[in-house]
Amino acid sequence: MLAIYKALIRPHLEYCVQLWNPVAAHGNWATVLELESVQRRFTRLIDEVGTLPYSRRLEILNLTTLAERRIRGDLIEAFKATSGLTDYGSVFVKMPRFQSAPKCHACKKSVYANEELHAVSRLYHKMCFKCMKCEKRLTSGQETEHENEPYCKNCYGKYFGPRGVGGACTAGCLQLQPE
Ligand SMILES: [Zn+2]
Numbered sequence: 315m316l317a318i319y320k321a322l323i324r325p326h327l328e329y330c331v332q333l334w335n336p337v338a339a340h341g342n343w344a345t346v347l348e349l350e351s352v353q354r355r356f357t358r359l360i361d362e363v364g365t366l367p368y369s370r371r372l373e374i375l376n377l378t379t380l381a382e383r384r385i386r387g388d389l390i391e392a393f394k395a396t397s398g399l400t401d402y403g404s405v406f407v408k409m410p411r412f413q414s415a416p417k418c419h420a421c422k423k424s425v426y427a428n429e430e431l432h433a434v435s436r437l438y439h440k441m442c443f444k445c446m447k448c449e450k451r452l453t454s455g456q457e458t459e460h461e462n463e464p465y466c467k468n469c470y471g472k473y474f475g476p477r478g479v480g481g482a483c484t485a486g487c488l489q490l491q492p493e
């Protein structure tokens with residue numbers, strides 16, 4: 315009975331456990347207890363010890379709780395990692411997004427596929443692509459480019475259009491432009 319449990323049942327309870335380990339301190343008590351209940355139930359089926367308390371059953375069968383085995387598993391994995399026995403290279407190559415998601419030009423935070431906007435040969439969040447002067451939100455194609463920065467058509471006309479050219483003419487020119 316115990317051999318069946320160790321060979322056929324327990325591996326399912328611990329498959330790739332390093333990736334999903336439910337740590338009680340993170341609030342997953344329900345999962346921890348649910349897993350433990352499988353071992354609890356199975357050891358109760360073993361003739362000589364079935365009626366004893368769980369902790370006593372484990373002692374006699376020379377088992378530990380599954381929670382303790384997960385700690386042991388983590389320690390083994392940590393040892394393998396620090397002594398170079400496991401090569402994690404290929405694992406992380408498959409998940410480049412966790413390492414280097416592309417960054418938004420405006421706010422410098424990661425941009426994911428559903429929120430990206432390519433404009434003026436850069437990457438932005440849709441929310442972050444704004445006119446550099448009035449901060450009106452722009453969609454791709456609405457912008458007018460000046461020295462690699464996006465502006466709305468109004469602001470471009472005000473600041474860089476035919477009348478705005480020359481730099482010295484700022485306040486005066488603004489008054490000439492109808493809003
Ligand atoms: Zn952004």
Ligand SMILES: [Zn+2]
Binds near residue numbers: 447448450465467469
């Ligand atoms: Zn503007």
